[in-house]
Amino acid sequence: MSEQTIKKKIEVRGATKIFGKNSKRAAQQLKEGKSKNEILKETGATVGVNNATFDVYEGEIFVIMGLSGSGKSTLVRLLNRLIDPTLGHILLDGDDIVQMNKEQLREVRRKKISMVFQNFALLPHKTIAENAEYGLEIQGVAKIERQSKAKESLKLVGLAGYEDQYPHQLSGGMKQRVGLARALANDPDILLMDEAFSALDPLIRKDMQNELLQLHHDMGKTIIFITHDLDEALRIGDRIALMKDGEIVQIGTPEEILMSPSNDYVERFVEDVDLSKVLTAGHVMVKADTVKVDRGPRVALRLMKQLGISSIYVLDNSNRLLGAVTAVDALAASNSEKSLEEIIITDLPMVSTDTVLTELFDVVSTASIPVAVISEDRKLQGILIRGPLIGALSGDNKFINSDGTVNLVEQTDTEVNKNG
Amino acid sequence: MDELLPRIPFAEWIDIAVNWLVTTFGTVFDGIADLLEGIVEGSVDILDMFPSILLAVLFSLLAWFISTRKIALFSLFGLLFIDYLGYWYSMLQMLALVLTSVFFAISIGIPIGIWGSQKENVRKSVVPVLDLMQTMPAFVYLLPAIFFFNIGVVPGVVASVIFAMPPTIRLTMLGIQQVPEELIEATQAFGSTTWQRLSKVQIPLAKPTIMAGVNQSIMLSLSMVVIASMVGAPGLGADVYRAVTQLKTGEGFEAGLSVVIIAIMLDRITQHAGKNKKGGTTL
Numbered sequence: 286m287s288e289q290t291i292k293k294k295i296e297v298r299g300a301t302k303i304f305g306k307n308s309k310r311a312a313q314q315l316k317e318g319k320s321k322n323e324i325l326k327e328t329g330a331t332v333g334v335n336n337a338t339f340d341v342y343e344g345e346i347f348v349i350m351g352l353s354g355s356g357k358s359t360l361v362r363l364l365n366r367l368i369d370p371t372l373g374h375i376l377l378d379g380d381d382i383v384q385m386n387k388e389q390l391r392e393v394r395r396k397k398i399s400m401v402f403q404n405f406a407l408l409p410h411k412t413i414a415e416n417a418e419y420g421l422e423i424q425g426v427a428k429i430e431r432q433s434k435a436k437e438s439l440k441l442v443g444l445a446g447y448e449d450q451y452p453h454q455l456s457g458g459m460k461q462r463v464g465l466a467r468a469l470a471n472d473p474d475i476l477l478m479d480e481a482f483s484a485l486d487p488l489i490r491k492d493m494q495n496e497l498l499q500l501h502h503d504m505g506k507t508i509i510f511i512t513h514d515l516d517e518a519l520r521i522g523d524r525i526a527l528m529k530d531g532e533i534v535q536i537g538t539p540e541e542i543l544m545s546p547s548n549d550y551v552e553r554f555v556e557d558v559d560l561s562k563v564l565t566a567g568h569v570m571v572k573a574d575t576v577k578v579d580r581g582p583r584v585a586l587r588l589m590k591q592l593g594i595s596s597i598y599v600l601d602n603s604n605r606l607l608g609a610v611t612a613v614d615a616l617a618a619s620n621s622e623k624s625l626e627e628i629i630i631t632d633l634p635m636v637s638t639d640t641v642l643t644e645l646f647d648v649v650s651t652a653s654i655p656v657a658v659i660s661e662d663r664k665l666q667g668i669l670i671r672g673p674l675i676g677a678l679s680g681d682n683k684f685i686n687s688d689g690t691v692n693l694v695e696q697t698d699t700e701v702n703k704n705g
Numbered sequence: 706m707d708e709l710l711p712r713i714p715f716a717e718w719i720d721i722a723v724n725w726l727v728t729t730f731g732t733v734f735d736g737i738a739d740l741l742e743g744i745v746e747g748s749v750d751i752l753d754m755f756p757s758i759l760l761a762v763l764f765s766l767l768a769w770f771i772s773t774r775k776i777a778l779f780s781l782f783g784l785l786f787i788d789y790l791g792y793w794y795s796m797l798q799m800l801a802l803v804l805t806s807v808f809f810a811i812s813i814g815i816p817i818g819i820w821g822s823q824k825e826n827v828r829k830s831v832v833p834v835l836d837l838m839q840t841m842p843a844f845v846y847l848l849p850a851i852f853f854f855n856i857g858v859v860p861g862v863v864a865s866v867i868f869a870m871p872p873t874i875r876l877t878m879l880g881i882q883q884v885p886e887e888l889i890e891a892t893q894a895f896g897s898t899t900w901q902r903l904s905k906v907q908i909p910l911a912k913p914t915i916m917a918g919v920n921q922s923i924m925l926s927l928s929m930v931v932i933a934s935m936v937g938a939p940g941l942g943a944d945v946y947r948a949v950t951q952l953k954t955g956e957g958f959e960a961g962l963s964v965v966i967i968a969i970m971l972d973r974i975t976q977h978a979g980k981n982k983k984g985g986t987t988l
Contacts, residue, residue: 367890394896406891410909420895423905471895 294475294507295341300363300373302356305330308371321530333359335531336373343474346501346508350518351528357511360528361477364509365398366390377475395424399468403480405460407452413439413463414448420471431470438469441500458489465497469504478510482517494521515554519543519563527551539563544682559643560678566645567638568685569677570658570667575600578607578625582618585610585625596654598665599629606665609633609654635659638666642678645669723849738854741805745858748801757788768970772977776970783966792941792963799930799940800967802858806865806926811919814870818877818915819903828878835871843868843932851936861933865926872921880914881907920975927968941967 303311311330314323321332334356341347351357362368364375366382374381382393399420407416415422417435426434439445442462452460461481468476478497482490498521501508512518518525519539526536527550535547543563546552575598576585589597589612596611608629610618618628634652636645638660649656655668676684727734752760761784769777787796821828843864850860884907892902908915930942941964948957 362890365894367894391896391898394894398894400891400894402887402891404887406885406887408888408891408906408910419892419905423892423895423897423901467895477894 291345292343293340294343294378295364295509296374296376296379297337297339297341297364298374298376300337300360300370300375301335302333302359302363302368303330303371304333312371332356332531333368334363334370337363337533339526339533339536341507341509343507344505345523346498346510346521348510348512348518348522348525349528350512350515350522350525352513355528356531357513357528358479359531361479361509361511364475364477365394365400367400395420395471397473398475398477399471399473400477400479401461401464401468401481403483405452405457405464405484407460407463407467409452411451412448413444413450413452413455416452416463417466417470419467424471434472435466435470438466439463441469442466442496456489457485458493461485461493465500469500473506475507475509478508480511480513483512483514490517497521515558516562519558527554544685560680561642561646564642564677564685565638566636566640566642566658566669567666569642569669569674570638570686571670571673573598573655573657573665573668575665576610576625577602578629580625582610582615582623582625582628586612586615586619589615598657598668599625600665604665605663606633606635606657606659607631609657611654630654633657636669637661642674645674649674723852727852734853738859741854741859741862742857745798745801745805745862748805749797752797752801753794757793758785761785761788764970768974772974776973776977779973780970783970787963787966790959790963792944792960795939795941795944795960796963796967798858799942799964802861802865802930802933802938802940803923803926803967803971806862806869806929807919807923809862809866810870810922810926811873813866814873814918814922815877815915818874818918819881819908821874822878822881822907823899823903831874831878835874838867839871843929844935847932847936856937858933858938860936861929861938864933864936865929868929869922869926872925873915873918876918876921877911877915880911880918883914884910916975916978920972923971923975924968927964927971930964 301312301315303315305311305328307328307330311324311328311332314328315332315335319327321335324330324332337360339347349357349360359368363370364382366375366385370383374383376382377393377397382390385393408419411419414432414435417439418431421431421434436445436448439448439462442465444459444462444466447455447459452463455463461484464481482493485493494517497508500506510518510521519542522539524536524538525542526533527542528534529550535542535551537545537547542551543555543558543560546555574588574592574594576588578599578601585597585599589595594612596609598609599607601607607626608631610625610628610630614628614630615625617623618625633654634648634656636648636656636658638658645656649669649671655670657668658666660666673684755763761781764784765777765781768780784796787793817831821831846867847860847864850863854860854863881903888906888910889902892906897905930938930940931945932942934940934942934946941960944960945957945964948954948960
């Protein structure tokens with residue numbers, strides 16, 4: 286993500302929350318560098334969030350991740366001042382919400398920030414439609430207008446037709462869709478999602494993650510997502526802030542967190558991550574050897590001989606993948622004066638760059654020629670070779686392309702293309 | 706020891722205070738008395754315009770509308786039975802007294818309960834007063850009530866209001882405070898004002914609990930009718946009181962049974978009124 290060019294939506298500067306009576310004294314001790322436990326012992330005050338400083342850029346999904354008690358839920362509540370910070374500033378589009386009076390704050394909550402809750406927090410006495418309308422209702426939006434907006438946002442989350450049901454009639458996943466629809470109906474710039482999917486079972490959770498990503502892709506809202514689940518954080522986060530004991534220990538992209546943990550805590554945290562669910566074809570592919578279709582079978586054959594490989598990919602003039610030819614076919618074709626086009630094998634195994642490894646194993650293991658990795662417009666990005674793939678799984682950085690394009694792995698031709 | 710610890714003259718102070726109130730606010734109390742008496746007697750007059758059978762049918766239809774057919778049938782036969790025993794007019798007088806007391810207990814109690822649920826200080830000062838109201842023997846404040854309002858139905862209504870109000874206040878506070886924290890957070894996160902949070906979320910969700918309080922207030926106010934009759938309030942209570950003082954056990958039971966029928970009827974109807982028929986309050 287090119288962060289310099291993108292607008293800062295939220296700037297958090299030294300936000301600190303201390304719970305308890307002696308918060309002033311505790312704040313002083315915090316400045317002196319005392320630990321959370323020492324302060325608790327001496328003043329009886331609990332440090333919820335300690336000096337959090339970070340930016341959230343417009344349109345990104347910023348994940349705040351940590352175990353229970355790490356202060357992540359407190360931190361997200363500071364952002365809309367459901368909890369007032371003890372110290373620090375929180376700038377929203379440049380305006381400090383800590384300085385705002387009640388009316389200004391209410392306006393921000395109504396127009397700019399919506400929130401989705403872990404246990405849904407639906408109003409049990411209102412229908413699904415009325416729940417989705419709530420944010421607009423309290424703004425005094427006319428009934429007809431808010432009904433149509435609520436209907437629209439329910440449709441967006443796949444709940445069209447459920448308008449007149451009551452929350453207790455819905456399953457957990459559907460309830461959270463209502464929670465999401467309620468938040469979207471206000472058309473806010475920012476969505477705060479506090480462990481929004483944590484109460485859902487794993488399959489539903491994954492569906493919801495996918496749908497959230499799709500919604501985010503379509504609507505481009507800034508999302509701040511709280512979770513204790515690292516896999517979830519890695520799946521949906523553009524950037525992740527890792528919290529421990531009320532402090533942010535590292536902020537970075539999922540790969541930065543995984544590949545260069547800033548301290549032991551983060552390292553311990555990420556060591557159990559199933560890389561096969563995180564890494565994609567783009568991360569593990571290697572550069573492919575190709576030939577243009579109009580070069581003919583002899584050129585193809587010579588390239589294969591030079592590189593010591595038994596098959597080669599054929600591209601058209603705009604670099605789109607047409608298929609592959611084997612050395613045997615190319616030899617036969619050059620003897621019988623056929624063109625390359627006539628001997629292309631077109632039913633190649635192909636995957637897109639963002640396919641995760643777990644979904645690749647099956648294809649790679651059964652393919653007789655290396656699996657092609659293509660972009661949306663069918664341009665060949667690279668190929669998958671078993672050796673580097675296993676190397677990447679072991680966490681070896683040598684085999685992982687950091688930005689999803691081929692450059693890190695120096696391929697050794699002979700070893701690489703024996704598959705063919 | 707008596708000389709060392711001078712007796713604090715509480716009793717004298719209270720007598721002085723009551724006297725002062727009577728002399729200073731006499732006209733105000735007279736006004737309140739006229740109003741209450743007007744309401745009670747007016748309702749009796751209106752109810753008495755209907756033939757007893759028609760009124761019994763109307764009551765049971767109302768019971769059917771609010772609750773179930775079973776309760777409607779019970780109400781119909783219960784009311785006809787009271788009429789048959791010859792306590793119809795007494796019953797109307799009691800009903801008017803009870804409903805007037807409950808009306809005031811609710812209209813004062815629910816706002817206080819809501820206020821208390823919002824403000825810690827209010828709650829802390831209200832609760833001991835409620836304890837006092839409920840545990841102070843009713844006869845004690847019947848006396849000043851007579852000074853303020855003379856004898857008759859009015860001191861009975863006032864005593865009933867005082868005695869019946871606490872459950873409504875308590876359960877209103879409880880019901881509102883029981884609304885889950887997450888729902889409060891949600892309403893705040895969307896930018897509700899205090900009044901919007903109360904009126905759109907907390908009070909609707911607290912309704913079953915508030916209604917349980919109203920139900921309790923009705924029951925307590927019914928239990929006051931015999932006591933109220935001692936200061937001259939008419940009705941079934943007075944019938945019971947007379948029967949007891951004249952050692953007429955049979956008549957006492959007849960009147961007492963009529964009170965029970967009315968009590969069961971009001972109890973069942975208000976219990977059902979608290980339940981939400983459509984939708985649900987399950988969280």
